[in-house]
Amino acid sequence: MPTTKSLYGRRLTGYAIATAIVLTASIALAFFYAPIEVDQGFSQKIFYIHVPLAIVTLGGFVFGGIFGIQYLRSGDTRHDLRSYTAIHQGLIFCIGALITGCIWAKAAWGQWWVWDEPTLVSFLIVFLLYCTYQPLRFSIEDPERQARYAAVFAVVAGVFVPVNFIAVRLASPLIHPRVLGSSGGSLPNDMRIAFYSALLGITLLFITICKYEMASKHSRAQLAALRRSLSEENDEPAAVRTAAPRIAIK
Amino acid sequence: MSAARPPSTLSAARAVLYKELTLERRAPQTLTAMALFCASAFVIFHFALGRDAIEGALASGVLWVTLTLAALLGIGRSFVADREEGGLDGFLLAPAPRTALLIAKATTLFIFLLIVGVLAALLFSVLLLGPTPSASQWASIALLIVLADLGIALVGTLIAGIAIQTRARDLITSILALPLLIPLLIAVTKASEPLLSVGGGTLAWRWLALLGLYDLIFGLLAYALFDYLVED
Numbered sequence: 001m002p003t004t005k006s007l008y009g010r011r012l013t014g015y016a017i018a019t020a021i022v023l024t025a026s027i028a029l030a031f032f033y034a035p036i037e038v039d040q041g042f043s044q045k046i047f048y049i050h051v052p053l054a055i056v057t058l059g060g061f062v063f064g065g066i067f068g069i070q071y072l073r074s075g076d077t078r079h080d081l082r083s084y085t086a087i088h089q090g091l092i093f094c095i096g097a098l099i100t101g102c103i104w105a106k107a108a109w110g111q112w113w114v115w116d117e118p119t120l121v122s123f124l125i126v127f128l129l130y131c132t133y134q135p136l137r138f139s140i141e142d143p144e145r146q147a148r149y150a151a152v153f154a155v156v157a158g159v160f161v162p163v164n165f166i167a168v169r170l171a172s173p174l175i176h177p178r179v180l181g182s183s184g185g186s187l188p189n190d191m192r193i194a195f196y197s198a199l200l201g202i203t204l205l206f207i208t209i210c211k212y213e214m215a216s217k218h219s220r221a222q223l224a225a226l227r228r229s230l231s232e233e234n235d236e237p238a239a240v241r242t243a244a245p246r247i248a249i250k
Numbered sequence: 251m252s253a254a255r256p257p258s259t260l261s262a263a264r265a266v267l268y269k270e271l272t273l274e275r276r277a278p279q280t281l282t283a284m285a286l287f288c289a290s291a292f293v294i295f296h297f298a299l300g301r302d303a304i305e306g307a308l309a310s311g312v313l314w315v316t317l318t319l320a321a322l323l324g325i326g327r328s329f330v331a332d333r334e335e336g337g338l339d340g341f342l343l344a345p346a347p348r349t350a351l352l353i354a355k356a357t358t359l360f361i362f363l364l365i366v367g368v369l370a371a372l373l374f375s376v377l378l379l380g381p382t383p384s385a386s387q388w389a390s391i392a393l394l395i396v397l398a399d400l401g402i403a404l405v406g407t408l409i410a411g412i413a414i415q416t417r418a419r420d421l422i423t424s425i426l427a428l429p430l431l432i433p434l435l436i437a438v439t440k441a442s443e444p445l446l447s448v449g450g451g452t453l454a455w456r457w458l459a460l461l462g463l464y465d466l467i468f469g470l471l472a473y474a475l476f477d478y479l480v481e482d
Binding site: 072125126128129131132135136139140141145148149151152153155156159160163164166167168170171 | 408412415416417418421422425426428429430432433434436437440456457460463464467468471475478479481
């Protein structure tokens with residue numbers, strides 16, 4: 001079995017530094033380089049946070065599903081940890097996307113919530129579904145079964161996301177600003193540079209936090225294993241109810 | 251001694267389906283509860299809305315919210331007897347493909363939902379619905395009930411399979427099923443709205459297509475993933 005010591009913390013510093021640089025640069029670009037939008041004015045700047053948050057959230061959920069498939073195929077608990085982390089952080093980013101979406105809706109349309117805005121409504125539904133991930137894991141005690149059922153959930157939910165977007169979009173008129181239309185030409189160049197750098201920054205932030213969470217979970221498991229070996233008791237630790245994946249330390 | 255041939259998926263599914271239906275016939279539990287729930291819900295809606303007759307979007311919403319919540323009762327009961335009485339262990343010991351269990355359970359739920367759906371629609375038209383749908387509109391409603399119930403049965407069986415192994419079974423069933431069923435509810439309520447309106451309307455094909463797509467996708471998902479839920 002490969003040693004897991006270096007696996008989770010690897011390149012964490014590099015990612016953290018890159019995230020700090022790119023995020024700072026993208027904020028500077030958004031505020032000082034990208035022009036003020038004519039219709040919405042300064043409030044449109046939230047677009048450089050809201051849209052990347054939303055895209056990264058969906059990416060996190062999709063990767064949660066992909067790692068879920070990999071876990072089901074291989075039974076390797078590292079994939080379960082990855083799937084868990086991607087969904088866990090995706091959920092946090094999803095809250096961020098919803099809150100920034102509400103703020104943008106208030107600024108653009110004068111209301112905190114607009115039901116005929118399909119993307120925002122879809123996000124709420126997806127959020128509600130993924131909120132059940134932690135309670136589901138928490139209510140299954142056996143670690144192997146917990147991982148398996150969580151993987152099944154991750155795959156079902158991953159497939160659900162596009163179906164949900166289609167359904168909600170069909171049901172409501174389109175008023176969301178289509179900044180990245182199918183033609184792709186609706187965003188001026190200077191705005192596009194700021195947007196893509198923000199997207200890169202948020203993506204790096206997501207990866208860094210995921211890596212950090214996995215490293216933290218792994219070092220906690222290592223610490224527990226060391227404590228056990230020091231106390232010269234080789235008993236298995238008492239089963240603790242937790243939603244987080246169990247990590248086996250050799 | 252020659253080894254007995256393992257049953258095919260269909261014959262195993264037929265046996266389990268027969269068991270389920272016999273169980274429900276001898277000791278009616280789920281179906282009666284679902285039907286009673288629908289009747290009570292319509293009465294509650296009458297008082298809560300303060301209306302004698304409803305139509306259009308409101309009627310469509312009341313009918314489908316009631317049917318969805320009634321379906322949750324059926325989904326919640328789906329594997330309970332098997333788990334408590336050892337039926338699940340018995341099935342796993344038998345050399346039958348696990349897909350047979352999915353087919354049998356989904357078909358059972360589908361049949362229950364169809365019966366409750368037809369009863370509820372008739373009851374709804376008597377108790378709450380203002381306009382009287384024409385024969386062709388009834389046919390469209392029946393088609394919607396079939397497509398929606400198929401989707402609910404497939405998703406419901408998958409969720410029931412997940413929830414049965416958890417400690418907070420009822421909670422998990424509800425919080426998982428409702429968000430997953432939202433796309434189906436969007437399609438079916440939008441499609442029924444013109445059928446339940448004064449003056450009447452026709453069925454929009456795009457909602458039927460969405461329902462069909464939903465059924466297909468979740469049918470394939472259930473088929474691909476169900477084995478992992480009954481591994482032990």
